[in-house]
Amino acid sequence: MHKLDRRSFLGLAGALSVSQAAHAGLALSLLPQQDADDGLTFRVLAIHDIRDDLRADVATVADTCAISTAMLNNIFAWIRANDFRPVSVEQIIAARNGGAPLPPRAVLLSFDDAYASQYTKAFPLLKQYGYPALIAVVSRWTDTPRGQPVRIGYKSLMAPGYFMRWEHLREMADSGLVEIASHTHDMHHGAVANPQGNELPAASAHLYFPELGRYENDDEYQRRTTADLQRCSDLIQANTGVAPRAMVWPYGTYNSALIGASRQLGMRVHFTLDEGPNTPDVPLTRIRRQLVSYDWDAGVMLAQFRRQSAYRGDSHPIERVVDVALDDVYDADPARQEARLSHLLDRIKALEPKSVFLKAYHDPDGSGSARALYFPNRHLPMRADLFSRTAWQLITRTGVQVYAALPLLAFRLPAGHAAAARLVTAAPGADGTPAAARGMPRLSPFDARARATIRDIYYDLARYTSFNGIVFGADACLGESEDAGDAALAAYADWGLPPSVAAIRADPELRRRWSEGKLRHLGDLTRDLAALVTDYQGGSVLTVRTLRADAVLEPDGVARLAQDLDAFAAAYDFVKLPASEDSGAPPSTAWLDGLARAVAAHPLALRKTIFSLQALDGRTGTPIASSALRAQMQRLRAAGARHLGYSPDQFMADQPDLAVLRDVMSMQNLVRPRTGMKV
Template identity: 40%
Template structure:
């Protein structure tokens, strides 16, 4: 059957990959004949051979790291359907199993060494993915020199001692060392940015010096442990001669555009069919299921109760099997939509509790979801005496209190908060709340133009905030809430500075609030049908729009029963909606009821997967 599948894949090979570069990331290569492995990142030897045979038979061309760097600098273009092989961690199996294959195929590769592991002292041991290891688990410097001199293997740094988790919050979560400001429980404080920079610089310099000492050549590439990097770390690596930067992602790399190149992680021992599918030039957009969560529900003055609340949330989200959680990063205990405090350390507002990092990390690692930090764009309440407090947006009083984004000092102040969030927590995306609007009645100090130009001006403002956050989280995705009124009535754009085409063009996702109560409209079947049709009429909108339903009637403050919520989800799906979500998730009260809402919100097919 395996050979039949391989033959079928060869017959179905298509030329649509032309011009694409794929960078493949491997770790340990094990031989099943010598026993099983518990390493989730390991690839079996027969599967690796199958991958190389598939690439060879389907017209892919192996390229070297030097060729990729040259293409990025305006040199010769890469061949059509180019691939670069990379192997992380410097494991002994690279020399015994991979290097002979590279010699047989004449394929170049990049080997990323954790120099501290190769330098493991006699008698010292370390845990490598559940395997008790000493220096013998890794290549020797003599083997490294032999492979480098062959001309097939380039040596990259994978850091000296950054391939570990360090304490990244008061709750003791271990986060990737290279991008985490270390938390000191004894002092109750975080590593300063200056101390973080010193630690990263010393580590990468030590790694580069060891590679130069043992091979005679300095590394040109840094392969970030766990794929975790940020712009300051990348700049530090570049000053040390490692201008080529590699991470992990399923995005298609473009050497001329990407300052850090994404690599496709081949974890879970994928077979040839799996590799072939991942190399397809396009995939259908997978339906996304989203739950928006108030961190205010998790918060409690008692830390022990917070942990119990968090456990309840994690269990619920895991059982739901959704794709994303849009998680509140600010505190709004009075429910007026304005951020009174934040759930992360920051420069300007009170911190209600250092909680966002903990909850986001637990959701990612234990519930397996992507976490978007949900933040206001304008609705912040500065401390008394803060100069920004006097720069409120003057409007008609119908909307939440907002700051004036036409003021440079306001933009810088809010940008500080976004940068502080990104420097203290690991998350996957940003969601701009529904306060990101401008009315014709809003009186700004330096008024932007009216109409569609005002909509674009507000998009540009949020992109300034995105760039501040991407300094520390370069791979962040983006989403923004959108009211239904401008989608259903184009004239309403003037009252919101929002339009579906502008948000589709400006963000990775659009959180369309499919909540008729917000528009003082009757929640009729016809209303939802019109909304779905309006989205379908905008090119590209269906693929980006998350229809976010209300789980509460905002006028009566009463919960909407799960049966009604499910019926609305199914109605939207019948009329073409691809992505669905809801807000709020009142998990302490089990609303919506887990077992009743699960058929509509779960990403799994029936029967539902249990994790």
């Protein structure tokens, strides 16, 4: 989330594709060069159940992660025909520790859950081909007494014999081909993780206790998960004779606490469901795997092996984004609130955008300043515990990615809070009179207590909710006279600048260094927060930085705002560019054309810029005609824009009109009919 692979959590893993052995002659030269010859890079395939009752119609498939015996054989044959080299966990560890390098096109075969079919159908093929593999064991499932049904969750039972017995695993481990890994003892299921009763993966989520009206605290979470991991490790060692040194996270979800606990138990190799190759920069605690599903065919297997990662690589995905405010979902009456959420879900499902930027804070005047939050936290009032449920429902019921939209600095802390007065301040004017800071009150990014408060807020967001990315708000800027507080002046002195804004501004070279220093300082803060969230949530949390339009249109954006298009494009996965004039009026054609030209002058930045059109007239608050929004989107596309969106979605008023916008906003329409490839 990232990262949570929610599709596998629901048993809805989509088609990822590897064809018949007949496609084995596909050009090897198309494969990524770094997979071939650095001695460290490898790929991992994640395989589940092997069943021969699968049908071509996905609607009839009970488990879309299962594959047939014939398909498994085809995958093995394709690997051999295309000169991929299956490797063991031992070879990977050795290569990363300075030992023998991995062969070109190294690939590890991993099998999750220890299904009986992996012993009866996969193991004979592994022996036939001589391929090493990894099998991840959910010890509660394997340890269920023979002849009894296996409880795979609090509600679900599987027939006796569906999973391997311990003697099967011992035989496989003794063969020298198979490494046994932990897949937790009893955390491969969903568990209640918010007041509304949504179930999130039990390993990575802080549980919610309805009877107590509270969440699991950090100590309780640590004790629960550590005890589970210890139990699994002990059972594997007792029954196979080998202590596991590899950990495979259920649903691909993990966090720093889980990694730390498993490392203390001797498991230093950890597997996720993040996509892409395991290049030398990917640590062994976060190994990426490609999920195999029932309808793999070979053309897309090649495509998957060519991919660098899900988002960070040469092929940047198309984005279609809808901004949604939780203020519009919230209602003091739970029944009305649930009806609002249902209406939102129906609307997003019908529109089919790629992502929703979900405003996780209470902002009654639309200023971008947080007066309260929609998730549990230590510093601001919680208006309602609503972000977790809304995000999870959007992800699982509509298939979109959800980004948490938060300010970077504009948190209005309660009176008496230790950091409430540690704000961005402006330097006095030339006549010595005080000057007001630019825009809304913001916490100073230079003040240690203010930064600690911001870190706590983002950490609490990661701890209690699950999402795919973060949108840093437009408040992340510093004007030409900001920040002139004591902490800021001390930072400037550390940069080799005079501790006086007036003195800095009087010298063009000092002013340039000052502006660039502020740009860098704000960027460092966002990267620190992104790393904090990613470290807790696991996976790849995507980042979006909001850029003011005047920072693009006017040449001195760095000096005036400490914002820069090229710097943002280099540092973040996407740049959100609100396409609205300062007056709040709908953008004129000439203004919009000028904005598109200004961004297009930065070709690399154009690939990451999301043009976010205004759906409301900022002067009157009335909806902009849906036909006008559609025309603006088409005009931007013709000018080279790849990523489009609008803000806000007034879902309760059914504005904008989905019938008008769907052809430009739906990801289902972004398919070339002749090739079936995404554009």
